[in-house]
Amino acid sequence: MGVEMPRPRYHALLSLGLALLVVRRSRRWQDALPVLVAGVLVDLDHLVDLAVNRRAGDVRYLILPLHAWEWVLGLLVRASRLRRGLAGGLAVHLALDQLNSVIRHPLFYWITVRAAYRFRAETPLVFPDRLRAGARWMQQSPLDWF
Numbered sequence: 795m796g797v798e799m800p801r802p803r804y805h806a807l808l809s810l811g812l813a814l815l816v817v818r819r820s821r822r823w824q825d826a827l828p829v830l831v832a833g834v835l836v837d838l839d840h841l842v843d844l845a846v847n848r849r850a851g852d853v854r855y856l857i858l859p860l861h862a863w864e865w866v867l868g869l870l871v872r873a874s875r876l877r878r879g880l881a882g883g884l885a886v887h888l889a890l891d892q893l894n895s896v897i898r899h900p901l902f903y904w905i906t907v908r909a910a911y912r913f914r915a916e917t918p919l920v921f922p923d924r925l926r927a928g929a930r931w932m933q934q935s936p937l938d939w940f
Contacts, residue, residue: 831880836884
C-alpha cells in the first residue's frame with residue numbers, strides 16, 4: 795500500500811470550490827478570501843512540526859497547532875462572515891486530511907486528542923511506518939520542496 799497524503803493542490807481546489815459557492819451565495823468576492831486562507835494556508839503549521847522534528851532528528855511529534863476541529867467550533871461561536879469563512883475553509887481542509895492513510899485514530903484532528911497522547915507520532919494516533927515513508931520532505935532542505 796502506497797502512502798497517500800493530501801497534496802496542496804487538492805486543498806487549493808476544494809477551497810476554491812467552496813469559495814466559489816460562498817461568492818455565488820453572498821455575491822461578495824471578499825467572502826472567498828477567508829475560505830481560501832483557512833483552506834490552504836493552515837498547512838503553514840507544518841513548519842512547527844518541521845522545527846520540532848528536525849531538532850529531534852526523527853519524526854517523533856505531530857503537533858499541528860492549526861489542524862484542529864476545536865478551531866472550527868471556536869470560529870462558529872458568534873460567527874461573522876469572516877469567521878464563518880475561516881471555519882468553512884478549515885473544515886474542508888480537515889475533512890480532506892482525514893483521508894490521509896497515515897492517520898490511524900479517528901479523532902486525530904482534535905488537538906485535545908493529540909495532546910492526550912503528548913503529540914507523539916506513534917500508535918494509536920498514526921501508523922508510524924506510513925508516516926516516516928510519507929514524511930521524507932521533513933529531512934530535505936526547504937530548497938528541495940519546490
